[in-house]
Amino acid sequence: MTLSAWDRTRLAAALVDWLPRRRWFAAKGRPVERVEVARVADLGHGCLVALVDVHLVGEPGPHRYQLPLGLRAEPAPDAITDLGGLWAVDATDVPDLMAHVLALVAAGAERDGVRFTAAAPVEPAAPARRVTGEQSNTSVVFGDRYILKFFRRLFPGENPEVAVSRALGPTPTVPRLHGVVDDGTSTLAVVQGYAAGAVSGWDLAGTPGFTGRLRSLGEAVATTHAALADAFGSTPLTRADLSALVDGMLDRLARTAAEAPALARHADRLTRLLVGACRAALPGSPRQRVHGDLHLGQVLAADRGWLLIDFEGEPGAPIPERARWDSPLRDVAGVLRSLDYAANRTPDRDWVRAAEREFLAGYAERAGRAPDPALLLAHQLDKAIYEVGYETRNRPDWVTVPLRAIEGFVAAAEEAG
Numbered sequence: 001m002t003l004s005a006w007d008r009t010r011l012a013a014a015l016v017d018w019l020p021r022r023r024w025f026a027a028k029g030r031p032v033e034r035v036e037v038a039r040v041a042d043l044g045h046g047c048l049v050a051l052v053d054v055h056l057v058g059e060p061g062p063h064r065y066q067l068p069l070g071l072r073a074e075p076a077p078d079a080i081t082d083l084g085g086l087w088a089v090d091a092t093d094v095p096d097l098m099a100h101v102l103a104l105v106a107a108g109a110e111r112d113g114v115r116f117t118a119a120a121p122v123e124p125a126a127p128a129r130r131v132t133g134e135q136s137n138t139s140v141v142f143g144d145r146y147i148l149k150f151f152r153r154l155f156p157g158e159n160p161e162v163a164v165s166r167a168l169g170p171t172p173t174v175p176r177l178h179g180v181v182d183d184g185t186s187t188l189a190v191v192q193g194y195a196a197g198a199v200s201g202w203d204l205a206g207t208p209g210f211t212g213r214l215r216s217l218g219e220a221v222a223t224t225h226a227a228l229a230d231a232f233g234s235t236p237l238t239r240a241d242l243s244a245l246v247d248g249m250l251d252r253l254a255r256t257a258a259e260a261p262a263l264a265r266h267a268d269r270l271t272r273l274l275v276g277a278c279r280a281a282l283p284g285s286p287r288q289r290v291h292g293d294l295h296l297g298q299v300l301a302a303d304r305g306w307l308l309i310d311f312e313g314e315p316g317a318p319i320p321e322r323a324r325w326d327s328p329l330r331d332v333a334g335v336l337r338s339l340d341y342a343a344n345r346t347p348d349r350d351w352v353r354a355a356e357r358e359f360l361a362g363y364a365e366r367a368g369r370a371p372d373p374a375l376l377l378a379h380q381l382d383k384a385i386y387e388v389g390y391e392t393r394n395r396p397d398w399v400t401v402p403l404r405a406i407e408g409f410v411a412a413a414e415e416a417g
């Protein structure tokens with residue numbers, strides 16, 4: 001099945017309004033100038049994959065997105081548009097089409113330039129249901145066996161999530177890689193083992209018994225860092241690395257302050273704090289491949305212990321940047337920042353200090369060394385600055401959470417002289 005030039009134009013026009021209303025559309029708040037349908041692959045069974053280029057006002061290059069589409073004969077209330085008498089819907093909402101995609105992975109098939117590769121056995125599993133809730137991408141769960149994630153914003157190259165799963169191989173703290181879908185330019189989707197009944201750290205935070213589980217979370221993060229170092233290598237952090245690190249952090253501060261005036265007020269003090277922390281940090285701790293965007297939503301308490309998911313790195317950063325070696329303390333700081341976020345949902349914050357202590361103790365014990373406090377502080381500040389930018393763009397009501405944390409860090413530093 002092919003789409004005529006007229007159908008493509010019609011689809012592109014409908015997407016100008018439809019895309020910005022999707023949770024996973026990353027350029028929220030930035031006006032869309034036009035959408036072009038760059039390529040449509042026919043996967044069979046009335047399932048298409050459209051790759052579309054979104055041109056934003058004032059931005060030089062387009063952003064590419066993936067749209068798995070189903071074509072329906074009946075008018076559907078959730079249809080994106082009608083195309084030559086058929087109705088285009090989001091295929092991730094259509095269980096039959098998702099079962100078809102899983103079967104293509106199991107068969108190691110190729111359809112219209114799209115390659116489906118099984119990395120481990122894939123058997124039929126039903127029902128297929130789309131994961132609801134906040135996501136940067138779109139995932140579909142099959143029975144209690146597999147989870148298939150369609151990457152929404154595409155970048156050229158292998159997605160870091162696939163690169164990491166492949167390199168790690170079977171690892172107790174990471175879901176197993178079962179399959180990959182790509183078009184020769186970008187990774188389109190990944191199939192992983194599904195941990196049925198697992199609950200995210202975000203959903204557990206603040207509930208009774210949570211603090212008692214944080215030591216093992218610290219251990220799981222350190223175990224994963226050790227596995228990443230084994231798979232990709234590691235090197236001791238040098239003074240030059242620390243200097244490059246602070247430059248990157250100051251660069252992020254400047255970019256974020258330009259879009260968030262509430263952060264700009266703290267820019268001078270934050271600059272001093274970041275430079276001071278990176279100067280006080282000791283060389284010698286590891287530099288290696290890390291998760292890059294670890295938070296409590298990315299750790300799952302499963303039957304077999306904690307699992308870390310979503311090794312995509314910082315969403316929005318180009319792929320080569322996301323694979324860059326970094327300090328593992330970026331991930332440690334990510335969890336600490338997330339505990340602070342979680343504390344904001346609870347009337348009393350006292351549990352957070354104990355939770356942080358447990359997490360850090362578990363991490364230090366398994367890693368064989370305690371995190372360097374100065375380097376950890378630099379990463380906590382950098383993550384909070386990142387969050388100010390992320391929340392400003394995506395969830396303005398939440399921006400006070402990282403801003404308040406920044407005010408706390410600044411006040412504590414001033415008190416300490």
Ligand SMILES: Nc1ncnc2c1ncn2[C@@H]1O[C@H](COP(=O)(O)OP(=O)(O)O)[C@@H](O)[C@H]1O
Pocket residue numbers: 131134135136137138139147149175192193194195196198200297298300309310312
């Ligand atoms: N292997 C897995 N087992 C169980 N649940 C999972 C697994 N991977 C992801 N999930 C669930 O799917 C949600 C979204 O997955 P995630 O990889 O974080 O997507 P995104 O890249 O869109 O942020 C997670 O919050 C988690 O609830």
Ligand SMILES: O=P(O)(O)O[C@H]1O[C@H](CO)[C@@H](O[C@H]2O[C@H](CO)[C@@H](O)[C@H](O)[C@H]2O)[C@H](O)[C@H]1O
Pocket residue numbers: 134135136202293295296297310314315334337338339341342387390
């Ligand atoms: O899960 P993603 O890879 O899409 O990560 C992005 O979205 C996260 C929010 O869903 C965001 O995390 C921030 O909010 C969390 C609470 O919702 C909190 O636990 C994290 O500490 C905080 O950073 C993440 O930063 C962003 O990259």
